[in-house]
Amino acid sequence: MAYSDKVMDHYENPRNVGTMDKEDKDVGTGMVGAPACGDVMKLQIKVSDDGVIEDAKFKTYGCGSAIASSSLLTEWVKGKTLDEASEIKNSDIAEELALPPVKVHCSVLAEDAIKAAIKDFQDKQ
């Protein structure tokens, strides 16, 4: 599989790998995918009092493009409001990383992850 330089960069130097306390009231956690399908993404966001995502962390089990998609996502959501973050489309991720058609589902998963994290945060409030 020939990956773009951007995918390789995120894969080799993943940004914002880590875990936050999922019990923390300011933290929203989204876990999407399934081991049987070959990818599971865990995305966590830390939201400030004024509704801005001040930090994001991820862990991903999956192929190179799944790792790159989630790594890119953490960069993109930092500093965004929840509304702005929920507008991130999988097609934006796929385009930025030049994902081949067979890997577009990885970007879909990333979109699902941020939506799930936002929902988890909102459910806690």
Add this chain to the structure above:
Amino acid sequence: MKLPIYLDYSATTPVDPRVAEKMMQCLTMDGNFGNPASRSHSFGWSADEAVELARKQVADLVNCDPKEIIWTSGATESDNLAIKGAAHFYQKKGKHIITCKTEHKAVLDSCRQLEREGFEVTYLDPETNGLIDLAKLESAMREDTILVSIMHVNNEIGVIQDIDTMAELTRARGIIFHVDAAQSAGKVDIDLANSKVDLMSFSAHKIYGPKGMGALFVRRKPRVRLEAQIHGGGHERGLRSGTLPVHQIVGMGEAFRIAKEEMATENVRFAALRDRLYDGLKDIEETYVNGDMDKRITGNLNISFNYVEGESLIMAIKDLAVSSGSACTSASLEPSYVLRAIGRNDELAHSSIRFTIGRFTTEEEIDYTIKLLHNSIDKLRELSPLWDMFKEGIDLDSVKWAAH
């Protein structure tokens, strides 16, 4: 040491320089380029001589009569000719065929085609070690069974089936027995004179011969009949028409000659390298060997690294040329059907790596491989939410995942 390191000898092998040398002598004007079917001049005669020498070299490795060897374009064609050819010829006796779920696609898809033509096929489940339970094979045999097709060595997990005992079972019932030996010739002893196997497929490029070249053993005593699948000038006793590719055939002959000579010493060397590799990897937590470790060719190691996805692992070890059972590396997006058939769950199938060792593998390469794998798996597990969950003691099977 040169990178990347080739550890995918079951996919294909480089042509041995000694083989390439022989092949190059059969191409140009000053070489042995004639058509072996030309009976009217010396170009044809000497090409024919080279073809018959190669036929003997192939026959010698597997201890059969050279007259029992039919040239084909590769093991896929041999499998097609054997399975469809025997089924078509013997269909008046019955229309039932037995094979196994872990066979190569050349066998499985030939059987699928026969199903479309009205044959009935039983696909046996192997045991969890990849081997077929002989009692289960025997009980699948029926009055109308005409053909059993079982591979000698599995291409993914390298396990060796007991074909000689199977052949006793089929012969006693008058059933034709075909064996795909693409992955075993030159690696495991084959003695067709003292076996009751009826048909056997061979490939050249799995043992340092050229691609696009294979052979089918068709037993003469008792005689096995086949319906030809390719028609034309009546070459190869009418079983496989088409001008014989002399350079390819000579290459296959030389490759089989070398295999016969060097197989025993190579197996000792491969076993040492494979064990070195296994010893270096087995202390990594949550690793599982796929397939029986004893009834296995010396050059194969197939391991699943749990909680690490196969394709990302392959990316991390891009200095190694290996193959994976992961869906992401296949066109179909399905994980390895062989690993599924031996009862591995999808996760383990996704995270499997097949290492196959061959003639040009060195100890230094194995040591590099071990180090690289340790580092890569540490890194990917650091990234893996599943690894965290495993470490927290969460049973992943108890989690309700949203399949997508």
